[in-house]
Amino acid sequence: MGWVTTSDRRSALRAGAGLVAAGAFAAACSPPGASSGAVDSGPPASAPATSASPPSGVAGRPPAAPSPRAFPRQPVQIAHGPRDRPRVALTFHGQGEPAVARALLDEAERHGARVTVLAVGTWLDEHPDLARRVLDGGHDLGNHTQRHLDVNAMSEAEAAAEIAGCAERLRRLTGSIGAWFRPSRAARASPLVERLARRAGYPHVLSYDVDSLDFTSPGAPAVTRNVLGEIRNGSVVSLHFGYPDTVAALPALLDELARRRLRAVTATELIG
Known part of the structure; x- marks a missing residue:
């Protein structure tokens, strides 16, 4: 699969890291101490589509009917994929210095890895070319709300606007609202946000079962551990x-994942 890395690439990535040492975005998506356990609870969802259509009210186009074969009766909130296949999904909350985002995508691709980027709408406003860069690399692109605020604490109208705002930007830039939604500032969506995401065209909320805690800036060795x-x-x-x-x-x-024969794939490939 072309899993390679060199000291020169590590040096280049560390140099790119310096670009954001003073500018890393201030608030993390998960509060310190948040659990990284599985949260795939809730009743099974009726089989949705892997690529959601634009939400109703966006350019006057209602969501398409869900495909009956898209997902095998997955719960609404998904924390992990099947445990019987050596595949994992590395998901990135999309915000920050664009040069570093490109360096991370480049390194993943050099290793033959594909990732999932949950983009913040304001980040897409500032760097619209990154939406196409993600997709052109074979990666997943999804919705991480418009302003990266605590969406679970919002009123229904405010939360709906956060989800729809990012969805509209994704649709305008790529022709799709993306396959996945992840709430901002939380590991999982509240029941209200879950319903609003489904209404906007996202059949599932993508959570996670492994938290790198990189937003706490613990040092690269700690992130890896x-x-x-x-x-x-x-x-x-x-x-x-x-x-x-x-x-x-x-x-x-990525080197250690290769050694363990764990293939890094998109969330769509992992779950679907």
Whole structure:
């Protein structure tokens, strides 16, 4: 699969990390101490589509009917994929310095890995070319709300606007609202946000069962240990663009996944 890395690439990534040492985005998606356990609870969802259509009210186009073969009766909130296959999904909360985002994507691709990026709408407003960069690399692109605020604490109208705002930007930039939604500032969606996400065209909320804790800036070795100590078949890992520790940790992390014969795939490939 072309799993390679060199000291030169590590040096380049560490140099890219310096670009964001002073500018890493201030608030993390998960509060310190948040549990990284599986949260795939709730009643099974009726079989949805892997690529959701634009939400109703966006350019006057209602969501398409869900495909009956898209997902095999998955719950609404998904924390991991099947445990019987050596595949994992590295998911990145999309915000931060664009040069570092590109460096992370480049390194993943050099290792033959594909990732999932849950983008913040304001980040897409500032760097619209990154939406196409993600998709052109063979990665998944999804919705992480418009402003990256605590969506679970919002009123229904406010939360709906956060989800729809990011969905509209994704649709405008790529022609799709993306396959996945993840709430901002939380590991899982509240029942209200879950319903609003489904209404906007997202059949599932993508959570995770492994938290890298990179947003706490613990150092690259700690990020690597946090992931490798918990990851197993089917895991979904929470990582972030915009933190230098993530940049520095990625080569060693991908090398060890290759050694363990764990293939990094998109969330769509893992779950679907």
